[in-house]
Amino acid sequence: MKSLTEYLWINTPTPRAFINITSQVEERVRASGVRDGLCLVNAMHITASVFINDDESGLHRDFDRWLEKLAPHEPIAQYAHNNGEDNADAHLKRTIMGREVVVAITNGKLDFGPWEQIFYGEFDGQRRKRVLVKIIGE
Numbered sequence: 001m002k003s004l005t006e007y008l009w010i011n012t013p014t015p016r017a018f019i020n021i022t023s024q025v026e027e028r029v030r031a032s033g034v035r036d037g038l039c040l041v042n043a044m045h046i047t048a049s050v051f052i053n054d055d056e057s058g059l060h061r062d063f064d065r066w067l068e069k070l071a072p073h074e075p076i077a078q079y080a081h082n083n084g085e086d087n088a089d090a091h092l093k094r095t096i097m098g099r100e101v102v103v104a105i106t107n108g109k110l111d112f113g114p115w116e117q118i119f120y121g122e123f124d125g126q127r128r129k130r131v132l133v134k135i136i137g138e
Contacts, residue, residue: 004032004135007044012125018060019120021050021131025103026110028133035108037137041118042100045129047090049097049121052112067093067123090124097121105137 006028008021025041043050053059071092072078079088101118104111110118120131 002032002034002037002135002137004028004034004133006031006133008120008131008133009128010048010120010122010131011128012122015123015125016064017122017125018063019122020055020117021120022055022110022117025118025133029105029108029110029135032135032137034105034135034137037105037135039103039105039110040100040132040134041103042132042134043094043120043129044132047087047094047122047124048129048131049094049123050100050131051098051119051121052101052103052116053119054115055117055119063097063121067096070096087124093123094121105135
């Protein structure tokens with residue numbers, strides 16, 4: 001069994017962002033030498049997300065608007081968590097979008113369905129955060 005553990009470091013210039021990290025994950029799959037296995041990609045921060053969807057800018061704007069309706073940033077006083085902090089909405093947005101994804105590796109490549117890509121979702125950005133990429137297989 002082969003394995004590889006690496007971290008991607010992300011620092012967004014804005015508080016909220018969606019970043020396509022597919023190519024960075026694919027690089028790690030190639031480096032691992034795994035031909036048949038699994039790739040875990042995990043947002044290692046409680047106000048960030050990793051998810052799979054289409055790489056379409058209109059969809060990303062829709063995600064942002066939808067999440068803001070479900071868990072609006074303001075008024076900050078609406079959240080019990082915001083006792084000295086102002087990021088309760090980011091925790092909720094992360095819960096909705098998910099913590100991690102697992103993608104099969106087949107013939108040395110990520111085995112996606114049509115249009116699928118891996119995204120990092122940031123909901124409390126402008127600081128350095130890490131994403132775990134863990135690959136196991138033969």
